[in-house]
Amino acid sequence: MPSPLVVLSHLRWDFVYQRPQHVLSRLAATRPVFVVEEPVHADGSPRLEAIDAALGVTVLRPHTPVGEPGFSDAQLDVVAPLVRRWAVETEALGACDAWVYTPLATPLLDAVEPRAVVYDCMDELSAFDHAPAGLLDRERDLLGRADLVFTGGPSLYRAKKDRHSSVHCFPSSVDAAHFGQARPGAPALDEPADQRDLAHPRLGFFGVIDERLDRDVVAALAAAHPEWQVVMVGPVVKIDPAELPQAPNLHWLGGKTYDELPAYLAGWDVCLLPFARNRSTEFISPTKTLEYFAAERPVVSTPITDVADPYGDIVRLADTPAAFVGACEAALDAGDADRQRRTEAMRAVLARTSWDATAAAMGRLLDAASRAPSAHPPTPTHSSTPARATSTL
Template identity: 25%
Template sequence: MNMIIFPPTIDWSWMRQRPQQLAKQLAKRGYTVFYCNQSTQKKPVEEMMPRLYVVHHFSKWVREEYPRLKQTEGNVIGLWCTWPKLTPYIKKMKPDWVIYDCVDEMERWQRYEPEMVKRSNAIICTSQPLFERLRKDYPFKRIEIVRNGYDPDLSLHLEHASSILPRDLPKNNRPLVGYVGAWAPWIDEELVRRLLREKIDLVVIGAEFGLNYCSYGKSNMHFLGHKTHEQLANYLPFFHVCIIPFQKNKLTAAVNPVKAYEYLAAGKPVVSTDLPECRQMYPYVEIGHSHDEFVSKVLHYIHHAGDASDRIRYALQHTWDHRGEQIEAIIKEFTHFKR
């Protein structure tokens, strides 16, 4: 039996989304998948869908249950690791193959990366800048790009008949500019303040992460806090324009933002700062090369939204199902042998 284990990643919502989606895709394709976390619920293992199991209390599971799986004849076990600090578990678990999925350019993790790469059969990454850096650092290793994607189960691409404005959206009859994601230090706050000088309402859906909601003092700034992905279909239809207002730095240059696919799936105009991965989504994502150009494009698309169907079509060409096909083709190369 081909089994794939996703060891725990760091407990940040955007870090969990990709491995969760890929685990679901592999289960749909017939693999037995264990998606692991460090929670300690009473039920140690839960079946979330056919062949997809969520493992609670990962350390205990590795100690007590994993040896039985490892010793069962015919089981070929692979590890899909998104966090390079997990190398000690590779040593302990001795899987048949390992894929290192490099999803972000976090400097604090890079000192753990060489050992993870050494023990991996291949490296997957989410963006061209990550690919270029990894190819330079590890020229001897096979490296593939598998970008993020859109989850059609969110139904953002479907026409929503409801015209009921959620209670927590502003009702000022001003255009709504939306941002979905962590309110984090990589947000370009100077750009945000520049945008707030316009006659718009800026709506932020997402949790605080190292950046304070309360430092703006503007009546047209609305922080709604965290919403589940399933709730986005209640909000995105009411946004006139969606934005990715990130600073330009080493971290953001490596990002392939899931939010871009979700915005486009809802048919919304998208304006981003000049990030390499958003640049390659043009013309579906517009780039603001300066603060003034960014704001100018937001204001333009408020009144000239353009063709929503083209954006939706683009998102549906870049779903997690498509990414699942890519990773299955890569994994098949490793499932016919054991170390």
């Protein structure tokens, strides 16, 4: 029986359903998973709130009187004893493994004393405008303690592969059946009320709306074609919502649940990846790329590396607001032959990946590391790559 897994995460389980939820919910089929989230502020004595988040997954949410956000040193001074006490008192825990999403939580490893440690690196967190001080030092500590490093895309793999002896590239995958509900010709989904009355064509995006969004591109789309409806689905974080562009045909619909997304996607004529090209997007590998593919919708993106390199023959790429407008025009005007070629290429990509396969491969590496935590880590490998549609992998 695999060891219980203690996860240290800066992302809340009930925020946006993404890579951590996909991977951890699948790992929970064979081992109990405990997710320690960032603390929330609450008066009174510090405590851990236990939440049954999914089958086999328990979220441990610290409540502390400390005012500082995240896994700051002041918070860690309070949270570490809570986690240590929980680890001692939890009979089901025993010898555990650890899975870390944020280097800032590295000191909490001492509270659970794991046999094996995984660093699942989704982003180059230090590239964000609001990156906490000391993040790079903590990451250096984490790389020294980790038995395995997983990266969320090939750009991050290249950035980390020489910093640890066992780095494995696991690009984000897709639940093709879930987003396949939005395919043309699939049984019709009920149109969401806040999208139902919008005219076509509709150009849509879903995801977190933050400093990675190219607001100039979004504004240009709305201004160039007042007859287009630009639909932006997702929570706004780390930026002032008042600074988002506004137009009668630009619709900021807010965050939606994972289950709601296919119904929005089914009503779009073009899917958008309007990411800014800055330090915060240098290493991102957007999960939504393959989710758009599963819906078999045309996709237009700015040329971020982990979209342009593997999928440049499927996704239309544009590096300026004007070019992005032109690429969307081309997507809407594309003939049947072009649409069919791109759709077949999307299907070929999806046939080679799934969250089930990704989580299983990660689990096998973790099991091996847990059985022999003192063994010298293996030579760095590229465990998985986002295959080009034309490859024969």
